[in-house]
Amino acid sequence: MMQIPCPWCGPRDEAEFLCGGQTHIARPNLESSDQEWGRYLFERDNPKGLHFERWLHRMGCQQWFNLARDTVTHEIKAVYRMTDPKPEVTE
């Protein structure tokens, strides 16, 4: 069970949140090939370890934010806003 620190509401139970998957995915331009578009839509890093991901505080303030989280230990390494650049985090 995780306790997730919402940047607006503070630490709350995992049950209040929804994970939106990998973050910092740049949309390719509309002239891109089917292959590029397929990669953008479906291919993911899926690392065992440090992962940068989007979360929604669905049962709270309904705001999206980013987490840097370890996918094995579930330790949360960083919390930052949607528009912030990817932070420097060590595994």
Add this chain to the structure above:
Amino acid sequence: MSAILSMDRYSLFRLLREGLGGHTGWKPAWRTPDPKPEYDVVIVGGGGHGLAAAYYLAREHGVGRVAVLEKGWLGGGNTGRNTQIVRSNYLYPESAAFYELSLKLYEGLSKDLNFNVMLSQRGIVTLAHSRHDLDSVARWANAMIVNGIDAEVLTRQQVRDLIPAMNWGPDARYPVLGGFIQRRAGMARHDAVAWGYARAADARGVDIIQNCEVTGFLRDGGRVVGVETSRGTIRAGRVGLAVAGHSGVLAAMAGFRLPIVSYALQAMVSEPIKPVLDTVVLSPSTGVYVSQSPKGEVVVGGALDLFPSYAQRGSFRTTEDVIAGFCEMFPGLRRLRMMRQWAGITDVVHDSSPIIGPAPVEGLYLNCGWGTGGFKAIPAGGFTFAHLLATGTPHPLTTGFGLDRFHTGRMIDEAAAAGIAH
């Protein structure tokens, strides 16, 4: 001496003979060889799919030099972590043909492998809890019948006759209005499937190498020509990956990404009780499925932890949800104590269909994307993967399951038949 004769056959006569001799004549079911420097085919992953592929490579394609590399012990990943359910109740023709082959292979597997996989075709009942569920159940059963697979729509009373232990009271939170059954579905002993394939593959000369972790790929130009492992370098004509939830890790090692996200899927078993449930029950609305093992334990499977995870334990939040659904469906069992709870790391794909085909890197082949339903697919997954590894081209049954579907858009969306919400 042919390979099959060298297998130490199991039979009633053999059991009697060993019993009279004090059980001193049993040999290990497979060898523990050291890795050779080179093989025709190296399969990474000693779970059901990898072992089955090795067996069919030797049996169907006569490929002699095959190794299966397992970083831990055989069947210690998802093959030993699933809820043992076998079924072929899928919606689309490609999936129906594929999973039906798997179920048919399961039906002959104990005899084929000379190893009792304890297949029990006790049926799987999918429940409908609302008018809308009744519609989707009818659609599901009809799709199966169109594909030539057995399915029967059930009334409330028919479900009640099959599963009297459920909550049939007027105040049930999830009232059962009906459902459908695939009678040929059921369960098989998961460890036995891994061990049976391992023993039969070993008898045909396959080297099964445990405690051997792949740490990198050997390249010649762009092509993969072998693997670096914790037990040295092994060269190979072709390399197959059958590593389920860890497919993304191996893909990253080889320099590409996959349309896969790994999630933890949990299950739990109770203390053993007397027989109370002689079929498998799936409730798509509550996300809970229940069966009783031959030992008497009630096996409860549940939902995914819906965030990327490689933790083979599962979140307590999901455990609570699953148990709440289970207690509501089976009020008479709510005082049971759970003995064990665990999770397997599932390789979930957007359309809930597997990926069997060449990787973006030459010399490397994929068997992954099973998501929450890999166990039932083991025989057909192994059979078609063996074809791919022997010939370099997909088996006719799996031409639709390649990576190309993610840019052609020709998905085979089985999310509705996956049983577990993705």
